[in-house]
Amino acid sequence: MAPLSSFLKMVLQKTQKINRLRSLGIVTAGATALLAGLTAYNNQDHLFGTFVMPAIRLLPAEASHNLAVLACKYRLYPASEQMDDLNLHSTFFGRLISNPIGIAAGFDKNAEAVIGLKDLGFGFIEVGSVTPLPQPGNPKPRVFRLSEDRAIINRYGFNSDGHQLVAERLREFRQREDFNAVVGVNLGRNRDSLTPISDYVQGVLELGPVADYLVVNVSSPNTKGLRDMQCKKELTTLLEAVTRARTELKTNPKVPILLKISPDLALDDLKDIVAVINTKQCRVDGLIVSNTTVARENISASKLANETGGLSGEPLRQRSTELIAQMYALTKGRVPIIGVGGVASGHDAFEKIEAGASFVQIYTALVYEGPDLVDRIKEDLSQQLNERGFKNVRDAVGSNHLQYLP
Ligand SMILES: Cc1cc2nc3c(=O)[nH]c(=O)nc-3n(C[C@H](O)[C@H](O)[C@H](O)COP(=O)(O)O)c2cc1C
Known part of the structure; x- marks a missing residue:
């Protein structure tokens, strides 16, 4: 009790x-x-x-x-009592995971719920976005359910407890005997920061030692100027700085760094990003595709559709899958991709994998379907792999990416 x-x-x-x-x-x-x-x-x-x-x-x-x-x-x-099928077992940046389904950033922004999320059966967990200093985020209301569309619009604006507290919580989790989760930390920047690049550098230094992977999030639409950091020049400076900061880490100096991108980028922007991450000094270990969209396509004409913020869920699903296929093609399948956007079934997860994702995250569908969804997705996905003759999920990655190119 x-x-x-x-x-x-x-x-x-x-x-x-x-x-x-x-x-x-x-x-x-x-x-x-x-x-x-x-x-x-x-x-x-x-x-x-x-x-x-x-x-x-x-x-x-x-x-x-x-x-x-x-x-x-x-x-x-x-807690889930389901044993993950062997065909779902995979290697996540050097760590064994029993399934490739993770919880996306934004649910557990402050690393409070890691153990409970692991109980639900996720193969990996991403917390954040975390900002250097604590900040309250945007005024409420700032989250809206578009139930008819199985979608959410949010403009939280990085409400965060800040690096220090989140690092402390993760340190405590890691000291527990029963702690065996793979936990990534998604890094953001403070709204009023005058030195946004050093916000991310600080994130690497403070959270790198307690993270299984880090995410450079420059794709949330709710912080002014953030998405401009995806432009070639700014992205180069940013990725040079964060990868250099990683070399300074005494604990966990090989922590993988992933870049999370927006679904609202044009093909030329994507080519620029790939050109940047192909350079030695800006090489990231993986991509997360994608964040929420500012587009309002594929949704019913509800009053809420006009709310400012990032749209997630079913209306984002196809665009995010296309973007995964585009990035898989542009990187020639050499950069692991975490696919995210509108996944609500094993079939949706399988599509992301066929398009080029090695791992898949979910968030919005969980809101509508509840925690049982994690088990259902894994079960369905395992069956889809069997039906199509894939012995393991790794064999299916990118297997049909051409079909998903826009
Ligand atoms: C309420 C809410 C808050 C979010 N907060 C963050 C965040 O802080 N950082 C981030 O990188 N993505 C955030 N996201 C985006 C998700 O991680 C994910 O990329 C997006 O929602 C698409 O996946 P989904 O359709 O399965 O929700 C948020 C999404 C939602 C719905």
């Missing part, structure tokens, strides 16, 4: 920050429903899915996000 009571305390602390009385009522009701569901239906996953998840979804988007993070933090979700 100890985790439950501290969980309740945390929920109350969080809700105190929400000053509107209405939100407080809704959040409390949701938390009560969640706890009632968890208590009454412990170990009954189907009831969890039909009772608790819909209750969480009744809350405003950000409140339900906070609650889901807390539920993971206190390990209140039923």
Whole structure:
């Protein structure tokens, strides 16, 4: 019961920050429903899915996000009991993982929920984005569910506890005996930073020692000027600086550095990026394709569609798969890609892999489908690989990328 009571305390602390009385009522009701569901239906996953998840979804988007993070933090979700099929086993930048499905950045922004996320069956976990100094992000409301479209628009604007606290949490996790997760840290920059490049350098120095991989995120649409850092000149300076900083690390000096890119780039931009990462002094170990989009294609004419921010989920799926195929072709399959954008099934994951992704991340679909989705995706993916005669997921990477080129 100890985790439950501290969980309740945390929920109350969080809700105190929400000053509107209405939100407080809704959040409390949701938390009560969640706890009632968890208590009454412990170990009954189907009831969890039909009772608790819909209750969480009744809350405003950000409140339900906070609650889901807390539920993971206190390990209140039923842990997956599924053994990953052998055909899903893979090597992730030198580490063995039992499946190639990860949780994308933005869910666990502050590395609070790592153990609970591992329980859900993810093969790897990405936390962040983390900024050097703590910052609150944009004013609320800043997350919107477009349920009809199975999509989300967010403009969180890098709300972050900052490097120091996140590094401390990760250090603590790593000291635990039961800690065996692969955890990457996604790096952002402070909104008002006058020296954005040194924000990333600082990220490498402070979080490199406690990360299994780092991500240079210059593709979130909610921080002014951030995406301009994907331009050739700026990207060159940035990647030179971060890869040089890595050589200064005393602990973990080989931590892989990945670059996360936007789906709103044109072919010439992609060619520029590949030219940069092909140079020795800017060589990254992998790419994450892609972040959210500012485009508003493939969505219904809902009022929320006009909200400013990055769109994720189903409307992003095809563009992100095309971009994976483009980057796979431009890099000649030499740079490992984590594919992300609109994955909601094993079939979607398989498409990303056929297009050139070695690993796949999910976020938005989890909001609509609940934590069981991780097991379902893995099961489906394993079956798809069998049906198509692939002995292992690695053999399928890029196997049909030409079909996905735009
Ligand atoms: C609410 C929300 C917050 C996000 N925050 C971040 C972030 O802080 N850093 C980042 O690199 N990506 C962030 N993302 C983008 C996701 O990591 C992912 O690239 C994108 O949502 C596409 O995947 P999906 O369609 O499966 O959600 C965020 C996405 C959502 C929905």
